[in-house]
Structures are given as structure tokens and as C-alpha cells.
Amino acid sequence: MRKVVLYHIVSLDGVAYEESDWFDDGGDEMIANLSQIIETQDDILLGRGTYDYWVGYWPTSDFQPFADFINTTRKHVFTSSKPDQEWANTTLVSAPVTDYVADLKEQSGGDIGIHGSISLAQSLLRAGLVDELRLVVAAAVAGQGRRVFEGDALQKLQLLDVQRSLKGTLFLTYRCPTTP
Template identity: 30%
Template sequence: MRKLIFGINTTLDGCCDHTKGNANEEVHEYFTQLLREADVLLYGRKTYELMVPFWPDVAKNPSSPTTALDDFAKAFDAVNKIVVVSKTLEKAEGNKTAIIRTNLREEILKLKQEEGKAIVTGGVDVPSQLLQLGLIDEYHVVVHPVIAGEGRRLFDGINLPEQSQLKLAGSKVFKSGHVALRYMKG
């Protein structure tokens, strides 16, 4: 069975607004490696529209010399994308993107049963729904050495039927002070 991996950047105070952290080469390299272990990206409409067309455009116009941003863009562009239960996104860009408009739980369970590499999700709304449904198998949280003081918080306002116990599967401290934490479902 394919595993569903949630990857996110957050500040020390739990803010996951993409404008509040300070991603650098090391962080992009970390997430590039995660993307190389996947063949499907699963996003809500908001996160999808933040990522596309930005990263595909970077992949088409890499900088010279190649940077971690370019490598991330190429890895992002190579992976199929699914936009989850969007009612407002009429069509997706490119032939590597599909839209799920039906039951999220059923569609993700079907996707997990298919042959292939890992499924990676990011953002806030869809991963919160997936957490509530008990579908996330692994969590990759990169903590930025920043206190934002404001902004959207990770898993703010979710209601779980029971506490979700996780097991630390790995950690990595970057020279920049960022810390990557990897947790598995307990």
C-alpha cells in the first residue's frame, strides 16, 4: 500500500503561512528529496494555485548555475498532481493534474491501493481533513528558526475523534538552524 506523507514548513510558533518562514537551499533540498520519493502530489485549490504555475515556470527557466530551487522545481514538475474536492477550480493546468470532486476518504483510499510511490500532501485545509480521517501515514515538519507572531497555525481548529499518537522516525538539524522532524503514525 502506498503511504500518504504530509510535508509542511512551520515557524517555531506554529505559523505555516508560506510568507512567514525563511526557506533556504537546505530546506529546498530536503523537500526535493521527499518529492523524488513520490509520484503524486495532493493539494487543495489554494495550495495548488500557490504552487502552479510558479514551480513549473521555474522548471522551464532554471537559473544558472543550477540551484536547489531549480532542483525542487524539476522534481515538482515531474510529479502528477491531484487537486482535492475543488468546487471552484474548473480545470487544472497541464496533463499531469486531475481534480477530485467526490468523497475525499474513498478517493484517497483508492489512490493508496494503487501501485506507485508515495503520495505527498501539503498545505493546511486538505491535510487537516486527511488527519481527521486518519489517512496520513507520515509527517515531515520543517521548523524554521523564526517566531512569526501571526498567521495561520498548523492544524488550528481541527477536531479529532481521539488523540493521534505519532512516533519520531527521524530528525535533521540544518546549519541554518532549521530542524526537520519526521513522524510516523503510531
């Protein structure tokens, strides 16, 4: 069975990165960490908001390794309407999220990634469909903003790996419980 891997950049107080000024450690360690994560992924799950934001940037970006990855990888976008812009390798999904992802996990292939898409990530976490968390924890307290882990029931995670950058950013890998 395939793994669903949630990747997020968060502040120490749990605020998810969404064009904020508190994250300033995108150095070589960050790129190496991201490369390690995306090399195992064949499919990406995106919410409509993230899709609309990313489709205006990534198709013409040269920021590697993510630009080549996101432009060539199969994207599954959860939406109830057709987006204004098309993006190669995109499948629009109107089926229930949990059913669709549970079925996708049963198919052959590599890992299934979630990058951004906070509401989608929260739904899949609550449903017990996320197998692994790959968190980049910035050495900053953001104070305000959206959080991936908000209002959820207690979940005990298993720490698999810890690394850190020279500037103090943590790269954490956790195994999630796979039942709600």
C-alpha cells in the first residue's frame, strides 16, 4: 500500500507557511530535504486554493528541484468547479476526498504527497489517511495564521527522524496512526 506523505513548513507555534515573512532558511539543507521527499512521490494531492495559487507560478518557474517535479507529477485537485487555468498532468476530482484517497493508496506507485492545501491536509489527517508527516519547523514564532493541526483530537505520532539546518530549522519526520 502506498503512503500519503504530508509536507509542510510551519513556525514553532504551528502556523503553516503561506507567503509569510517569518521563514528565512531556504538554504541547501532545505533543498536537500525537499529533494529527498519528492523523489519518492508519483502523485500530489492539491486543494483548489493551492492549485489556483500555484498554477500561476510553477509552470514557468525554474526553482529546482520542485519546478520539474510539480510540473511533471500527476496532480489530483479536489474541486467542485473547473479552474480558469489548465496545468499539465492534472486530474480534477469531485468525488469525496476520503474515498478517492483511500482508493489511490491501494493503486500501485510511489508515495502520494500533500504540499500546502491546509484544509485538504486537515481532512485527511482526521480520516486517518496520512501515513507520514514531513515537517520543516522554522526557528520563528509567527503568532497568527492558519494552522494545519487545529481542533483535532489527540494523535500520538512516532518520531522517525530529526535533522537541523545551521540556522536552526528542524526537519522532522513522523509516522502517523493510520486509523481515525
